């Protein structure tokens with residue numbers, strides 16, 4: 082959705098404002114509340130900042146930032162709190178889907194309200210053990226002259242607070258994206274799913290039991306518009322952005338702690354600590370290099386490879402940083418290391434499991450060897 086509507090000064094101002102919000106306002110908010118609570122106040126601030134329409138062209142009410150600025154905004158949010166990055170990242174992806182696939186009427190109806198955050202979108206794509214659009218079991222039926230939706234999605238981020246959910250469902254040989262009002266008849270949001278991290282923004286299953294929809298109005302791209310091929314090329318770059326943000330946040334925190342405490346350690350401990358700090362810094366720098374390459378004009382690494390490498394490296398970095406801080410890493414009064422530690426666990430899974438991606442990368446490598 083690169084469009085160049087937003088000039089360089091406006092983009093810089095936005096990055097500064099979101100940086101201030103992420104660095105100051107979010108930690109202050111989190112210090113006073115249980116992490117499980119929906120961050121209504123922060124979502125209102127994100128609306129005012131224009132983040133929900135960051136990458137949407139100005140003619141549709143967005144800010145028209147290019148991809149690089151939008152990735153930077155997501156980075157800042159993830160550095161502070163992964164939950165906000167997951168809510169905003171999902172919504173921005175859906176703005177992109179609306180822009181790419183929506184009919185003129187759908188774009189005019191939805192993009193302005195999506196951009197100002199009046200309508201926040203969630204997505205219900207995945208079913209347990211099934212990421213291939215052709216194998217989804219959620220489907221469309223015709224009953225009594227109406228088109229209805231049937232099936233279940235196991236994990237939907239922001240299900241409880243989204244204004245619309247884009248649901249993937251099979252209709253014959255096509256995969257449709259259907260815009261569903263979560264409060265409509267025939268939609269049931271399950272209880273909040275227990276989990277170690279990415280709290281605050283809800284995560285729940287959603288069941289569709291005869292939910293009626295209007296094919297002209299509610300099917301993304303109009304009746305019969307098939308998303309199968311575009312879904313196969315799903316973009317995982319936002320997870321790399323979030324992994325880099327998390328790695329840099331914990332690395333800075335651990336380095337600050339080490340610098341503050343190293344002077345009172347015996348010489349052999351000081352050497353070991355320097356080595357450990359050096360190790361996490363070098364790994365974090367490698368992640369940033371991958372991220373920069375990925376978002377550059379001619380990437381040399383694919384989004385799947387980048388996601389696998391960065392989210393896997395992140396696990397080692399977070400563990401090392403918690404260890405470096407000792408008790409203060411695990412039981413930190415501000416809990417930010419502990420929160421990053423818990424949130425980081427989700428990143429090798431979300432979007433597509435790293436193992437699934439590795440097996441896809443491996444199959445492609447073997448196929449290309451066989452074709453030689």
Ligand SMILES: Cc1cc2nc3c(=O)[nH]c(=O)nc-3n(C[C@H](O)[C@H](O)[C@H](O)COP(=O)(O)OP(=O)(O)OC[C@H]3O[C@@H](n4cnc5c(N)ncnc54)[C@H](O)[C@@H]3O)c2cc1C
Nearest residue numbers: 204205206207209210236237238427432433434436437440
């Ligand atoms: C915090 C969180 C938020 C989420 N939010 C959303 C959302 O908003 N919308 C949405 O649609 N989905 C969402 N999901 C679902 C997410 O996309 C899936 O969990 C993810 O794609 C993994 O699928 P799965 O859980 O079905 O794992 P499975 O496919 O069951 O895989 C489990 C494990 O089996 C092995 N495996 C399976 N297949 C293969 C293979 N082909 N090759 C090698 N190994 C394999 C791997 O070890 C893999 O990790 C969310 C999940 C989480 C955890």
